[in-house]
Amino acid sequence: MGMRIGFGFDSHAFKAGVPLYIGGLLIEHPEGLAGHSDGDVLLHAITDALLGAVSAGDIGTFFPPSDPRWKGAASSLFLKTAMEEIKTAGYKIVNIDTCLVMMRPKIVPIAGELRERVAELLGIKPGEVGIKAKTPEGLNQDGVAVAYATVLLESLEADAGLKKYAATADVDDMDAVVESLVGVQRDLSALGRKVPAFDADDLT
Numbered sequence: 001m002g003m004r005i006g007f008g009f010d011s012h013a014f015k016a017g018v019p020l021y022i023g024g025l026l027i028e029h030p031e032g033l034a035g036h037s038d039g040d041v042l043l044h045a046i047t048d049a050l051l052g053a054v055s056a057g058d059i060g061t062f063f064p065p066s067d068p069r070w071k072g073a074a075s076s077l078f079l080k081t082a083m084e085e086i087k088t089a090g091y092k093i094v095n096i097d098t099c100l101v102m103m104r105p106k107i108v109p110i111a112g113e114l115r116e117r118v119a120e121l122l123g124i125k126p127g128e129v130g131i132k133a134k135t136p137e138g139l140n141q142d143g144v145a146v147a148y149a150t151v152l153l154e155s156l157e158a159d160a161g162l163k164k165y166a167a168t169a170d171v172d173d174m175d176a177v178v179e180s181l182v183g184v185q186r187d188l189s190a191l192g193r194k195v196p197a198f199d200a201d202d203l204t
């Protein structure tokens with residue numbers, strides 16, 4: 001199965017008198033993020049992670065700050081372009097994980113809402129989006145918002161092939177289908193432990 005990973009980073013300084021956008025959400029705060037666009041640090045990091053995963057350059061390649069068309073632009077537009085790029089390359093998102101680093105505002109109280117908004121923008125489920133937040137302890141960067149993002153993509157072809165195979169297989173044959181796709185079937189119960197379900201609501 002063809003898979004790709006991507007990584008993105010971004011930072012913006014806080015500035016008084018501009019609206020604060022993070023992850024496509026307008027957040028009530030006395031300061032926003034300075035930038036040529038709306039300064040959405042999280043969407044910029046995710047956009048770079050998506051573009052990087054298919055070796056399509058970065059956000060500056062597509063939307064140079066020197067171009068007046070992108071002045072004040074909504075960063076969801078950048079994200080949309082990156083999604084078109086990965087689709088053209090023949091991939092779709094499996095999941096993303098992100099980490100925001102800023103002193104304020106506190107992200108934890110809005111993390112659930114952020115996750116839903118980012119999932120909506122990416123056309124994936126909230127359980128496929130990780131939002132983590134840290135304060136910049138010892139970094140002396142209180143006036144800055146930083147975002148890191150990683151994405152995992154899988155080939156659309158592999159996904160279509162798997163669905164086609166599953167649709168034509170008898171339900172009783174599913175074990176055989178899985179075995180043929182992953183090689184040796186791993187029975188985790190034989191190891192004497194149950195695999196706990198991932199708790200998507202745990203945001204600590």
Ligand SMILES: [Zn+2]
Binds near residue numbers: 010040041044
């Ligand atoms: Zn940016």
